[in-house]
Amino acid sequence: DTGVSQDPRHKITKRGQNVTFRCDPISEHNRLYWYRQTLGQGPEFLTYFQNEAQLEKSRLLSDRFSAERPKGSFSTLEIQRTEQGDSAMYLCASSLEGASDEQYFGPGTRLTVT
Amino acid sequence: AQSVTQLDSQVPVFEEAPVELRCNYSSSVSVYLFWYVQYPNQGLQLLLKYLSGSTLVESINGFEAEFNKSQTSFHLRKPSVHISDTAEYFCAVSEGNTDKLIFGTGTRLQVFP
Numbered sequence: 621d622t623g624v625s626q627d628p629r630h631k632i633t634k635r636g637q638n639v640t641f642r643c644d645p646i647s648e649h650n651r652l653y654w655y656r657q658t659l660g661q662g663p664e665f666l667t668y669f670q671n672e673a674q675l676e677k678s679r680l681l682s683d684r685f686s687a688e689r690p691k692g693s694f695s696t697l698e699i700q701r702t703e704q705g706d707s708a709m710y711l712c713a714s715s716l717e718g719a720s721d722e723q724y725f726g727p728g729t730r731l732t733v734t
Numbered sequence: 735a736q737s738v739t740q741l742d743s744q745v746p747v748f749e750e751a752p753v754e755l756r757c758n759y760s761s762s763v764s765v766y767l768f769w770y771v772q773y774p775n776q777g778l779q780l781l782l783k784y785l786s787g788s789t790l791v792e793s794i795n796g797f798e799a800e801f802n803k804s805q806t807s808f809h810l811r812k813p814s815v816h817i818s819d820t821a822e823y824f825c826a827v828s829e830g831n832t833d834k835l836i837f838g839t840g841t842r843l844q845v846f847p
Contacts, residue, residue, distance in 0.1 A: 624777075651833060662738075662824050662837030663778070676834060711778070715833070720766050720785045723835060725778040 624726035626712050632732045633702055640698045641729045645714030652695050653723060654687055655711040656680065663711055669695060670717065702733045736761045738825050740838035748846050749817055755810040755841045757799075757825030767808040768826040768835065769799055778824065784808065795819075820845045 625644045633639050645652045650671055655663035666685070667677045671692035681687075684702075689695040699706055709730050713723040741756045759765065769781040782793040789801040799810045808825060822842050826835040 653834070655835075660743075660839065662740075662826075662839050663835070665834040665836065668833055676832070678834075713778075720783075722780045722783065724780075725770075727777045 624712055624714055624724050626710075626726040626729050628729055629727060630730045630732075632734065635702060635704060635733055637702055638698065638700045639702060639731065640696055641710055641712075641731075643695045643697070643712030643714075643726060645694070645712070646724055647693075648716070649714035649724070650692075650717045651715045651721075651723075652689055653713040653715075654695070654697050655713065657709040657711055657728070658707075666697075699731075702731075704733045707731055707733045736765070736827055736829060736836045738827050738836055738838035740825055740841050742841050743839065744842045744844065746844045746846065747815055750814045752813050753811065753815050753819075753843065755823050755825075755843065757808045757810065757838060759806050759808065759825075759827045761806075761827060761829060763829050765827045765829055767799075767801060768828075769793075769797070769808075769810050770824045770826060770837075772822040772824065772840075774821070781810075781823070815843070815845050817845050817847060819843060 627642045653668040654666040657663045669689040684700045687697045709728040711728045712726045715721040715723045739758045767784040770778045771781045782791045784801045792798045797812045822840045824840045825838040
């Protein structure tokens with residue numbers, strides 16, 4: 621296994637369009653996390669899954685954002701009606717389970733909203 | 735609410751000099767503490783972590799961090815840095831009852847020859 625992968629690596633979209641990102645975690649990992657990182661900031665937690673169950677969502681995740689992990693494997697993050705403020709790096713991470721386990725991060729999807 | 739403060743946004747240092755990257759956190763419960771490193775054009779990688787036990791933890795590449803509960807700090811140190819240590823370093827905390835990581839704003843370590 622080569623680690624956490626994310627697709628696409630870069631996305632440029634016009635304001636108002638919908639975008640969807642995909643994350644494939646390390647295969648035996650039960651936990652999957654989404655973070656957002658803006659320039660000059662550390663990653664900010666968005667949401668996480670234990671298998672297919674979404675256990676926690678940040679208040680950063682407005683109603684335009686939705687995340688799924690339908691079969692407990694890959695996950696998608698969709699942003700509807702994108703705004704310029706959504707421009708950021710979207711990071712996915714996975715871990716075996718438990719707060720003490722290392723989270724392995726993917727390379728991220730850089731979103732630019734014009 | 736948890737928060738993490740990295741007091742220095744940039745730390746310039748010459749090769750073979752010692753370095754300390756500072757991290758302070760606030761939490762009302764017991765925490766796990768992490769340092770992640772992001773090399774240029776690469777993803778975040780775990781450098782070291784404190785879960786319990788010995789307050790001094792070490793990485794395989796010579797970094798160490800000490801958990802100080804009374805000062806709520808988890809500073810990262812290396813006695814002699816290399817050019818290859820140039821990277822962004824993020825301190826992070828998670829509380830024992832939740833999985834999410836709360837990150838600091840990062841410290842850019844720039845090592846000069």
